[in-house]
Amino acid sequence: MIIIETKNLTKKFKSLVAVDDLSLQIEAGECFGLLGPNGAGKTSLIRMITAVSPSTRGEIRVLGKDLKVYARQVKAVLGVVPQLDNLDPDLTVLGNLLTFARYFSIPRKEALRRSLEVLSLFELEAKRNSQIFELSGGMKRRLLIARGLINQPRILILDEPSIGLDPQARYLVWQKLRELKAKGVTELMCTQNMEEAAALCDRVAIMNLGKILGLDTPRNLVAKYVGKEVLEVEVDSTDKEKLLKELKERRLDFEDAGNKFFVFHNEANGFATLANPEKMRRRPATLEDVFLRLTGRSLIE
Amino acid sequence: MRLFSWRFIRVWQRNRDVFFKLWRPEITGFVVEPIIIILTMGLGLGAFIGSIGQESYIQFIAPGIIASYAMFSATFECTYGSFVRMEYQKTYDAIIATPLNVEDVIVGEIFWGATRALMTGTAITIIAAIFGLVSSPWALLIPPLSFLQGLMFGSIALFFTSMTPAIYSFNYFFTLFVTPMSFFSGVYFPLDQFPQIVQTISWVLPLTPVTYLTRALVSGNIHPGLLWSLLLIVGIGVVFFMVALVTMRRRLTV
Ligand SMILES: Nc1ncnc2c1ncn2[C@@H]1O[C@H](COP(=O)(O)OP(=O)(O)OP(=O)(O)O)[C@@H](O)[C@H]1O
Numbered sequence: 001m002i003i004i005e006t007k008n009l010t011k012k013f014k015s016l017v018a019v020d021d022l023s024l025q026i027e028a029g030e031c032f033g034l035l036g037p038n039g040a041g042k043t044s045l046i047r048m049i050t051a052v053s054p055s056t057r058g059e060i061r062v063l064g065k066d067l068k069v070y071a072r073q074v075k076a077v078l079g080v081v082p083q084l085d086n087l088d089p090d091l092t093v094l095g096n097l098l099t100f101a102r103y104f105s106i107p108r109k110e111a112l113r114r115s116l117e118v119l120s121l122f123e124l125e126a127k128r129n130s131q132i133f134e135l136s137g138g139m140k141r142r143l144l145i146a147r148g149l150i151n152q153p154r155i156l157i158l159d160e161p162s163i164g165l166d167p168q169a170r171y172l173v174w175q176k177l178r179e180l181k182a183k184g185v186t187e188l189m190c191t192q193n194m195e196e197a198a199a200l201c202d203r204v205a206i207m208n209l210g211k212i213l214g215l216d217t218p219r220n221l222v223a224k225y226v227g228k229e230v231l232e233v234e235v236d237s238t239d240k241e242k243l244l245k246e247l248k249e250r251r252l253d254f255e256d257a258g259n260k261f262f263v264f265h266n267e268a269n270g271f272a273t274l275a276n277p278e279k280m281r282r283r284p285a286t287l288e289d290v291f292l293r294l295t296g297r298s299l300i301e
Numbered sequence: 302m303r304l305f306s307w308r309f310i311r312v313w314q315r316n317r318d319v320f321f322k323l324w325r326p327e328i329t330g331f332v333v334e335p336i337i338i339i340l341t342m343g344l345g346l347g348a349f350i351g352s353i354g355q356e357s358y359i360q361f362i363a364p365g366i367i368a369s370y371a372m373f374s375a376t377f378e379c380t381y382g383s384f385v386r387m388e389y390q391k392t393y394d395a396i397i398a399t400p401l402n403v404e405d406v407i408v409g410e411i412f413w414g415a416t417r418a419l420m421t422g423t424a425i426t427i428i429a430a431i432f433g434l435v436s437s438p439w440a441l442l443i444p445p446l447s448f449l450q451g452l453m454f455g456s457i458a459l460f461f462t463s464m465t466p467a468i469y470s471f472n473y474f475f476t477l478f479v480t481p482m483s484f485f486s487g488v489y490f491p492l493d494q495f496p497q498i499v500q501t502i503s504w505v506l507p508l509t510p511v512t513y514l515t516r517a518l519v520s521g522n523i524h525p526g527l528l529w530s531l532l533l534i535v536g537i538g539v540v541f542f543m544v545a546l547v548t549m550r551r552r553l554t555v
């Protein structure tokens with residue numbers, strides 16, 4: 001079943017096109033990852049899907065309902081974790097959760113039960129009476145995720161969930177996200193963390209300049225765009241020209257990253273080797289290679 | 302046009318909870334200060350002025366202070382208060398990701414502003430009554446009047462907030478509109494002292510009908526002409542309520 005669907009969705013800020021005619025289908029129960037460089041339009045897309053930002057053109061359906069008409073009903077079953085912290089600094093940690101529960105009209109007693117539950121889920125019980133400014137960045141992030149769960153959402157939408165988390169906290173969050181998925185919660189997340197996407201997401205879309213450039217399971221994306229292995233070749237100005245010529249002559253699939261060449265689909269090339277073996281390194285291909293490939297290495301480095 | 306729903310009460314409740322957590326410093330500005338003004342101006346200045354009509358000066362300014370401080374309460378709440386919540390705390394951003402819509406947030410803010418006016422107006426009225434400055438049971442209608450004018454001034458203030466690029470721009474709103482209004486609305490001296498042109502201008506200032514009505518309720522001098530004042534408050538209130546809804550929505554939906 002398709003739980004989130006966008007059709008020809010466009011978002012413009014004046015003349016800037018942040019999301020460009022994007023059509024996307026997300027299956028119920030899957031964890032869907034959006035990867036893309038800064039400014040790719042991930043947050044803009046998510047803000048439209050969560051009905052906090054109007055689209056310029058196009059259609060969004062969540063649970064089969066047109067978001068323009070049923071924003072309230074849809075928002076009632078969404079859990080949203082925004083990219084930027086918008087915890088309520090006028091309220092305590094527990095106060096934030098209780099007040100948020102009230103926005104969903106959850107009765108007081110139930111709200112308290114759930115608040116304590118999510119606090120313990122994210123190991124924040126000790127901070128329940130703290131003010132928000134007394135929390136560390138990572139604690140705020142955990143509280144923000146905890147807050148997103150207060151209405152027991154069917155769809156959880158997370159904009160860079162593990163940004164600023166230490167490794168323990170990150171694994172804790174990943175673990176909780178896996179458990180929620182196992183319970184049938186659909187997850188849509190943006191991330192810059194390839195490891196996170198590979199670890200959690202069933203399918204990943206790579207986005208740049210408001211468009212989706214590639215969409216598949218992490219494994220298939222890697223197989224399709226970079227193959228099993230990557231050959232990294234260090235180059236310096238003296239041998240660069242020569243190498244470049246050879247790569248082209250042999251029709252190898254490669255990317256020029258200035259002081260390095262990355263040779264892809266290396267197994268298909270019969271494990272090509274070039275130049276001085278000391279300057280070469282073979283390693284397994286990762287999602288990061290796909291990302292860099294599709295969004296342009298020069299942009300990143 | 303999309304309208305608001307009962308859910309605006311959730312925003313009101315949030316603001317109420319925060320207010321009662323931190324009410325002590327607030328009370329100074331909105332109750333202690335007006336009392337000091339009534340007493341010092343009423344007694345000090347009153348000694349020079351003597352009486353206005355049949356009233357002593359202190360009796361004259363008490364209802365004016367009730368009206369103008371209720372106005373200040375709603376105005377501060379829906380300018381500085383709302384702006385901080387909107388821009389610095391991103392409170393609205395968080396709320397509109399829940400079943401509340403932008404309109405609910407806007408209306409919740411206005412109703413909270415009106416509630417602040419109600420609390421201030423009522424508190425000063427009670428204290429004025431203790432000092433023997435309230436002479437009519439009609440004064441029991443001051444709380445609903447304070448609330449009503451709070452809706453009007455909250456809407457005006459929120460309209461301005463929706464146009465405000467940065468928090469210091471509120472200086473213009475206060476020095477060019479709010480403060481002059483409090484001087485030309487019959488709060489500190491009767492309007493009939495002024496030249497005709499000033500009197501005419503004063504009747505388009507929304508605080509004038511409020512002062513007029515409050516004074517009538519405090520003294521018990523009730524007559525049908527007061528209905529015009531009431532109508533004016535409702536009319537201006539409705540217009541700015543709608544306008545604030547539209548301009549604030551435009552600002553909040555990006
Ligand atoms: N409120 C806004 N007004 C004008 N332009 C905006 C606004 N929000 C985003 N943009 C622009 O839209 C584009 C997409 O931004 P968006 O925040 O969606 O990117 P992102 O993929 O989430 O990036 P990041 O990884 O840095 O969070 C950017 O060019 C950005 O400058």
Ligand SMILES: [Mg+2]
Nearest residue numbers: 042043044083
């Ligand atoms: Mg973003």
